[in-house]
Amino acid sequence: MARRAIICGGSIGGLFCAAFLRQAGWQTIVLERSRNELSGRGAGIVTHDLLVNLIAKTGASISDLGVQVQDRIAFDLEGDRVATLPLPQIVTSWDRVHSLLRALVPAGDYLLDKAVARYIDDRADGVTLVCEDGSQHHGDLLIGADGFRSALRGQMLPDVQPQYSGYVVWRCLAHEADLPDDLRDQVFDSFGFFLPQGTQILGYPIAGPLNDLRFGHRRYNFVWYAPVDGAELADMLTDATGYQHSITIPPPLVRDDVLERMQQFARSHLAKPFLDILARSERPFFTPIYDHLSPVFARGQVALAGDAACVARPHVGMGVTKAASDAEALARHLSNTAIPLALQSYNKERQTASALAFDTGRRLGSYIFAAPAFGQNLDGRNNPNLARIMAETAVVPAVSD
Template identity: 30%
Template structure:
């Protein structure tokens, strides 16, 4: 039994802890915040996420908190026209083996946290931000900002997009600022007119903006997320935004979409960031996971899903031979980098070519998408949603489309 260190107690870090402990190892999770908690609002979970959650033993607990969505819907945000709808029941669930759902981030995080706390092989330590690591042939030491030192057979950097472990391992500086600003609000569903309480993830696409909404919290709340391609160049993280400013950022929004946007209260804003894909996430006994390895924009709704997949793969590869750990981490890197890099780049492309065009380009998009059958739409997402073993194969699993 080896002792494995994990820097970061977010979704990816806790999932990795469960996966690695499930292989018989002891795990120490070093979280920068004093308490273990997950901030944020809504998050989307594809069938691939539920496959991973089932492997981790928390699938049913997350399902109990989730809202199972009937369809993904793309609307023309200026005309109000429905462009395309992808059903997520029936044939979709049969093909991919699991539902598509939305949850509050806390409703994904809490089952992971509860399972970690119930494990006798996982130690959760808050207030220990890892700032660097040292390693030798037989072990690695994580060093915190207070100088505390924790030594184990491996260190998994799951410390997010601004990962200190990545800073030392990759050394690629700060995140890439996308130039897109997102405004988020969560409102009680009782404030939403009954005719607008859709059990869908609906995206209204407009010129250099888009607006997404869906139910969370067991249907008790509506999650609103409105994004503006405003060429932002400075990072902003969760700052309050004036309601009148938010409403003014989305000119030309069709009537129904405008009605929904006007329901928003207590808006907060972020400037979205990601990073370019990299080939190598490992350094001897150190490896990256989740946003530390492959941070991506939200537009493919796969950031948390990829972190959960990472966790399942890395746990499955860490066997009992401590001397083999560097080789096993290299294999994890090789198995994951192609799939996650493709997802990173697809997310970027969706945020520009699919969601934000205007004029003739928007009309061409609408014509192309409206011509697709339901089977066509399912084929388009099969490489992502249909994955079950999460390897470098871009779509291993039922109905995978290469």
């Protein structure tokens, strides 16, 4: 009889696990807390060959995956180009990857409105998952793909807590049709950077709604890392009713005066192309940047995958690739050997690889706070780490000496 895996979390990590385990002959059931089908609010995802190959390996189509950029460019404050690095990449969107994987899971095997509360892993014949609605699900293996605030990790490794980085990321998204021709020509074919002291900004084109890749129908997405101390963050996480959200705040609840403060700062500190895009952006929203690395990725008959196991800061552009690699490795080890040994091998392979992404994310993030080479670097022309940031952001980190 087919072995059965229960997957907690129906986002990209959970769906990759379902796809690869089904290929390996497992029965899978995905339990997702959200009441509605998930959507990524247009968030862009930079792809690597590794990710494209893993998507193809699930059986999903990789045609029309996203927008091709040819190179990376850095602007100064006025919008003049100060550096160019040839580096072709396809930039896709969270929604595109999610919908490709979602289509691989039969309807009855993906349950919405199932918030997982805890698990019982003391039975020789499997593991039982208990949902907040009281329902129970039994399987041979449980996978926690329930994101960076994972309930399953909370039970398995209560001491592992996300660490605040000291900065947030503002995300802006503008429709190509809303940009003047000269601005579109300036930004649309490249991955763009602005790297003054005290901040990092990078932007790139992504598909329009419903994966529309046609000229004139695409969107431009930029992310702006901005230092925010603990007191200011607490204020930014407080909504108009005075309620202070923990960790993050739903975008529609970000107060107007918080947005206005950001816009004011942008007017004097943002490179002109990004400022012009901000002026035409949908309502921007921010996410505080956290990271964490679990010391083990499996215990008993429970495995952690994706952001539940490790979040590397997004500079490294590895979240989706990491989740896909976790899922592929898990299914591969489970195909070769019995569950306890397979989970040991999975832990060894993926904890080590994730630690590398985690360290690289921290290093790239630390450049936000690095002093300029000489004088000031408010115009983005004098960043001692410019070449490194341009070359290493959103690139799979390679093991080095």
